[in-house]
Amino acid sequence: MIVRFFAGKVSVKIKIAIICLIAQFFLVGIALSQPPTDSVIIDTLRTPPPDVTPVMVKSVVAKDNPNDDGRAVIISWDLSVDDHAGGKVTSYKIYRSEKRGGIFAEIGEAPSGSDQMMDNNVTRDEEYYYKVSAINELKEGGKTIWQVSSESDVVGPAKAVAQWFDTRRLNVFVGMIILCGLIIYYINQAKSGKKLFIRKISGLDAVDEAVGRATEMGKKIFFIPGISDVDNVQTIAGLTILGRVAQLAAEYETWIEVPVSRSLVMVTAKEIVKEAYSKAGRPDAFHEDQVHYLTDDQFGYAAGIDGMFVREKPATVFLLGNFYAESLILSETGNSIGAIQIAGTGQPSQLPFFVAACDYTLIGEELFAASAYLSREPKLLGSLKGQDIGKAIILAAILVGSLLETFNIFQLSKFFRVLE
Amino acid sequence: MRREIPLIITAVVGIFFVLQYFIPHPPFNQLNGWFSDWFSIIGACAIWLGALNLIRISADKIYRRREDWGYAIIIIISFLLITIIGFWEGNAFRDSGTGFDWLYRFIYTPLSATMFALLAFFVASASYRAFRARNLEATLLLLAAFFVMLGRVPVGDALAGIFHVPESILPSSIATWIMNFINTAGQRAILIGIALGIVSTSLRIILGIERSYLGGE
Incomplete structure (x- = not known):
């Protein structure tokens, strides 16, 4: 019947229209028979639900990391009010630019609950501007379904500067000065002819x-x-x-x-x-x-x-x-x-x-x-005497510190903490 | 000048090393790395001094047929064998399957392991002497060693369990207490003394008071 129809006297335009219509039905049928793709799902779910945008962080401060050789800037902030258990903040992203109005590039991410991050990838004495984004995102199987954020104001400029003294090592410095002072004092005593008692070894x-x-x-x-x-x-x-x-x-x-x-x-x-x-x-x-x-x-x-x-x-x-x-x-x-x-x-x-x-x-x-x-030799013996006095001071500090800490009066040990 | 120049170098370098600990500013923060590199380079060059000295003394021993000169032949053959194979195989000499690797795995490693294993026997003989209860101190040492050794093996607590010993005085608890308190206190006392000794010696060297390491007073 179909063959007769196409062989008959129906006009060519009608024949083409009918062929196109049939082809369209086939194509639509094939398309509908395919399983749905990821992109289709994401397109439908990418729109975040209402009222999920977190409140932005406040009091962002970018400052030089102290006691270093000028290789780091610390960025700190007050947590977003939405950063709590079950809150709207999932993480914070930190952005950096070399100009206030320039393009900001992401330099790192901190999990919710964090209120500071160290930027270790800076050049000494260069000025940088920072901003912090409070992020709320939904992930499934490692893929981001949706993400919303609120950015803080831009802060800066912050500059990484090298320091001339590591204040964390002040206690070691003081200890060294005292010990060396004692040794030099007793060396001078020995040189002046004073007789020093050195225990028998x-x-x-x-x-x-x-x-x-x-x-x-x-x-x-x-x-x-x-x-x-x-x-x-x-x-x-x-x-x-x-x-x-x-x-x-x-x-x-x-x-x-x-x-x-x-x-x-x-x-x-x-x-x-x-x-x-x-x-x-x-x-x-x-x-x-x-x-x-x-x-x-x-x-x-x-x-x-x-x-x-x-x-x-x-x-x-x-x-x-x-x-x-x-x-x-x-x-x-x-x-x-x-x-x-x-x-x-x-x-x-x-x-x-x-x-x-x-x-x-x-x-x-x-x-x-x-x-x-x-x-x-007197000079060398003097140094031994100084060393022994240094040991006596440490012994006294241990005794006093043990007593103070036992009665919870004062933590003397914090003066003796040494940075590695 | 033969003595003054080394003393000046020692003093200057010593002071810089002390300062670099407190100053993070460049170039002080790089000094440690620089000096370590220089020391490694000097040490690598100086190893030939040692190697040549070893070969010279061994060769001399063989030439003069001194006592035990046979060992000197082994030294020279071993030295030449490992050096020639190492250089022959180029940069890949450490790769698995090379001649150097074979010598390392099947000769060097077993020999080192043998020497290390001797420690077990030496510990036994030294302990036997040290733990003889000749006086009060040695008796205390023996008792401490007894509890630490018993507490460090499962059979200690298992034996104590038969007699329903309270947990607080199980051999393992006593051993932990001895190690954490008595032993740590003693070790720290020694470490404080060592640290003070190092400071004092370093200061004597920096100030040029201690010169015997240069050869002489």
């Missing part, structure tokens, strides 16, 4: 005895300055004692060997031992190989020294410097060969091992006092 008194024992037995002395480099003050403290020990060894004509784990320590120790031999009047007895490098590796160093201990069986071993896990490996091996051992370190966790395995242990500050104690 048996580990240091035993140095002469230990060197003498090696001489009597005709065996070597080993001096181990730890596994740290010369940038560690414990290594320096150990090396200062090396000078004294090497001088005694030179006087007693006893061989002292210093295996080291850092090249720079080797250079320094070599110079110290050489000088000590010269002072003892025996520069010819110094041998370059007395101070030698083993390895930078912690356990390789321990293995190397253990091997030397076991093969050469020294009479005396000094372990003075910075030590970690190798402390017990070295000191126990030294103990097993019957060497007299004097150890000292500033690592509290290694001290029990030294105490258990060595004959004498320099605990904590005793290692740092060794140079002054051994040389008996």
Whole structure:
């Protein structure tokens, strides 16, 4: 029938119109049979419901972050009155521009309940303007369904400026001035001839005895300055004692060997031992190989020294410097060969091992006092006295602070909080 | 001048380092990083001093057939082997499957682990000596160690549970109390002393009073 219709005498215009009509029905049918797309849903839901716009934030302040090198601006604000549990604020967005009337770019977002944000991406001494938007938005499956916001007034200019003093470290500065003042005062006292009482440190008194024992037995002395480099003050403290020990060894004509784990320590120790031999009047007895490098590796160093201990069986071993896990490996091996051992370190966790395995242990500050104690030079002894007075002040502060805090009178400890 | 110049450098650098802790303003805030970089560079260059010293002493030992000269051969062979393979493999020497990696994983790591494992035996022998109750202090140490060790393992509390020991005096509670109060107090006292010692030593070095690290008085 359809074929007859199109083959018949109906006009061409009518035929085309009928074809178009049929095609339109097909297209509409196909369109209606497709599942609805996301875009259609969002288009219908994007319109936010009425009365969801939050009240804007007030009292926005942008100011330089104090005590830094001029790399941050702090933006703070009073919370929107709609920022509460179940309120209209879901977050705050912070915008920044270099001109008051310029284009503001978003620099960060803070969750509801936050009243400040740090802008760490600023150039020192540049002026910036800020505004804060209180945001209310609905999200579903990570997609924003609708979002409304209210912007604060523009504030600024704020400038990040570098400071010349970190006021958070004022307590450390005051403490340092007091301690250094005490040390310098007692150094001057010592220089003027005043006799200072320094308590006996048996580990240091035993140095002469230990060197003498090696001489009597005709065996070597080993001096181990730890596994740290010369940038560690414990290594320096150990090396200062090396000078004294090497001088005694030179006087007693006893061989002292210093295996080291850092090249720079080797250079320094070599110079110290050489000088000590010269002072003892025996520069010819110094041998370059007395101070030698083993390895930078912690356990390789321990293995190397253990091997030397076991093969050469020294009479005396000094372990003075910075030590970690190798402390017990070295000191126990030294103990097993019957060497007299004097150890000292500033690592509290290694001290029990030294105490258990060595004959004498320099605990904590005793290692740092060794140079002054051994040389008996008034200037150096004065510094020890100043250090002891500093310790007495800290002890008094601990006692007073404990009492005050126990009775909830005053928190003295807040004066001693140190910023990392 | 041989002594004065190092003393001046030490004093100036020391003072700058003290100041940089309190001054966040440039260039003080960058000093720490700069000096760390310089130290790393100097240290990296200086490692050749150490390596050459090791090779020279070992070679000398072999040449003169000194006692235990066989160990010196092992040192030289190991040194040359790891250095040559490391340089031969270029920048990728640390990649998995390289010769350097093989040496590191199958020779270096087991050797280090062996040395570290020795600690267990040394701790036992040292503890045996330290915990002998010869006097009051050693007895207290023994008791503290007993409770800490017992409190640190589950069997401690399990044993106490058999005797219905109150929770407050379970071995774990006693161990925690000893560690938190007695041990912490002792450690802090030592740390305060160390900190004061470091300040005092640093000041002596900065002021040029302590010179023995330069070799001599």
